[in-house]
Amino acid sequence: MFLSLIRIIKFSLQDISRNVWLTIATVTILVLALLSVNTLLTVDVLSRHAIDAVKEKIDISLYLKADASEEQVTSLKTEISQMSKVKQVMYTSKADALRSFRETNADNPEVLAALRELGRNPLSPSLIIVPNNVEEAPQLINEVKQIDSDIIESRDFTDNTLILDKINDITKKISEVGLFIICIFLFTSMLVAYNSIKVAIYTHRREIEIMRLVGASNSFIYLPFVLSAVIYAFLSVMLIIILFYPFLGILQPYLEVFFMDYNINIIDYFLNNFIIIFGLQFLVVSIISVLSSWLAIRRYAKV
Amino acid sequence: MIKLVNVSKAYLKNVKILQDINLYIEAGEFVSLVGQSGSGKTSLVKILIGEEKVSDGRVIIGDWDITKISRKEVPYLRRQIGVIFQDFKLLPQKTLWENVAFALEVCGQPQGKINKVVSSVMRLVGLEDKKDRYPHEVSGGEQQRAAIARALVHQPKILLADEPTGNLDSINANEIVDLLIRINNFGTTVILVTHNREIVNHLKKRVIAIDKGRVVSDQEKGKYLL
Numbered sequence A: 001m002f003l004s005l006i007r008i009i010k011f012s013l014q015d016i017s018r019n020v021w022l023t024i025a026t027v028t029i030l031v032l033a034l035l036s037v038n039t040l041l042t043v044d045v046l047s048r049h050a051i052d053a054v055k056e057k058i059d060i061s062l063y064l065k066a067d068a069s070e071e072q073v074t075s076l077k078t079e080i081s082q083m084s085k086v087k088q089v090m091y092t093s094k095a096d097a098l099r100s101f102r103e104t105n106a107d108n109p110e111v112l113a114a115l116r117e118l119g120r121n122p123l124s125p126s127l128i129i130v131p132n133n134v135e136e137a138p139q140l141i142n143e144v145k146q147i148d149s150d151i152i153e154s155r156d157f158t159d160n161t162l163i164l165d166k167i168n169d170i171t172k173k174i175s176e177v178g179l180f181i182i183c184i185f186l187f188t189s190m191l192v193a194y195n196s197i198k199v200a201i202y203t204h205r206r207e208i209e210i211m212r213l214v215g216a217s218n219s220f221i222y223l224p225f226v227l228s229a230v231i232y233a234f235l236s237v238m239l240i241i242i243l244f245y246p247f248l249g250i251l252q253p254y255l256e257v258f259f260m261d262y263n264i265n266i267i268d269y270f271l272n273n274f275i276i277i278f279g280l281q282f283l284v285v286s287i288i289s290v291l292s293s294w295l296a297i298r299r300y301a302k303v
Numbered sequence B: 001m002i003k004l005v006n007v008s009k010a011y012l013k014n015v016k017i018l019q020d021i022n023l024y025i026e027a028g029e030f031v032s033l034v035g036q037s038g039s040g041k042t043s044l045v046k047i048l049i050g051e052e053k054v055s056d057g058r059v060i061i062g063d064w065d066i067t068k069i070s071r072k073e074v075p076y077l078r079r080q081i082g083v084i085f086q087d088f089k090l091l092p093q094k095t096l097w098e099n100v101a102f103a104l105e106v107c108g109q110p111q112g113k114i115n116k117v118v119s120s121v122m123r124l125v126g127l128e129d130k131k132d133r134y135p136h137e138v139s140g141g142e143q144q145r146a147a148i149a150r151a152l153v154h155q156p157k158i159l160l161a162d163e164p165t166g167n168l169d170s171i172n173a174n175e176i177v178d179l180l181i182r183i184n185n186f187g188t189t190v191i192l193v194t195h196n197r198e199i200v201n202h203l204k205k206r207v208i209a210i211d212k213g214r215v216v217s218d219q220e221k222g223k224y225l226l
């Protein structure tokens, strides 16, 4: 059994080396298919991160008058808390605001000096409203706009929902086009794998004929070609791994600029999910190329 | 033992190229099969090695009814029947030794056994000193001898030779026939398909003649008729 395995591997390698250019062509097409898959995956990961980043920035703040009393603030807070679209309301007192202002400007002596000069706390207390879910943010903002209270000094809404919609839109379009491209590549891969095995069988037709005559079992005749198909898959996944990480390395600095304070590391993502991403790709490509080579074997090697 | 009972074969509907063939060949016999081109000799050989199925009748080899042999079983039949052809069917990029060893390799035999068997069959056909040459570096007769060596590696009970001398001059042809006789003397059944009148007449063994798919004569110590 083990011996047969070694001979099957030997045969398969012989088949691959005798048709080097064909192997290169097949692997190239498979690599292109995988490149489109991985690019789409990258786009997907990035858009999910972008959405998270934007969601984090949805911010509904009510700035209150400095002289608002404790009861007024509490009753306003309760009123807002009871609104159906509100998840949480956080109160930042004047003192809290000052503390966090000092912290954010800790290495900015001029600002701190100016603050000291002023001699009093110029900041307003505020209520920060967290929506139940981001999709409802625009309605919530409308509702908050209509709250009528004496103690509200100003309202500040950073409405990023439009951006969210845009991101969702773009991602959807890219995914659609991407899926289409992947389908084309998958189909081409099948055709190319089929033809490579067909040619491999043709190159080995004398061997196959003789193997038949001398009583080699069917599996011994077709397994080398199936193995070649798996090797195509293996080579293409190896190549895509080698090609894709440098590509991500080039991408990463741009992402850091684009996402600014939001923490993103696309290389880490591909490293942490290495097995699942590339293992799955190897599996799928193997299945595709084995399937198409099997069709070629059935047809041309008549096993 | 080979037994054909009412065998008919048609590749195309209604065009029977073999008809009502009844043959009984004893184990250890030497039989020449003669007939004009297109009379169905090669088709008969193909039926015996399970490459073609009969349209009608039964084919029995030893105690094995191969009439409806499955694709999975064919390899086991091939290991019991050696075959050689007019065109030798050697692999050009392998030496004679490698060509013979190939037949055992693809059947999963261990290397030690391969070495032993290949050297013994190479000695039998008289090619020990040319075993490392490539097919294009030896004569046609020597190529055919290598093909015979390959056909013998599984120690088959039957050796089918489909016009083995067709590409050879008479000296080489006679050598091949002598070799076949020697193999027959070890107890192997030999079926020799040939066009060569001299060889058949010289052999003085059983001759079966077929014409248009029918057995037209079957004689012990026969002559080439037709």
Ligand SMILES: Nc1ncnc2c1ncn2[C@@H]1O[C@H](COP(=O)(O)OP(=O)(O)OP(=O)(O)O)[C@@H](O)[C@H]1O
Pocket: B011, B012, B017, B035, B036, B037, B038, B039, B040, B041, B042, B043, B044
């Ligand atoms: N695969 C096939 N399909 C259809 N017809 C075939 C096929 N193989 C052979 N034949 C026909 O069957 C007949 C017998 O062919 P076969 O090869 O058995 O003859 P043969 O006696 O071996 O001839 P030769 O002496 O020329 O080798 C021929 O008429 C041939 O055309």
Ligand SMILES: [Mg+2]
Pocket: B041, B042, B043, B162
């Ligand atoms: Mg013929």
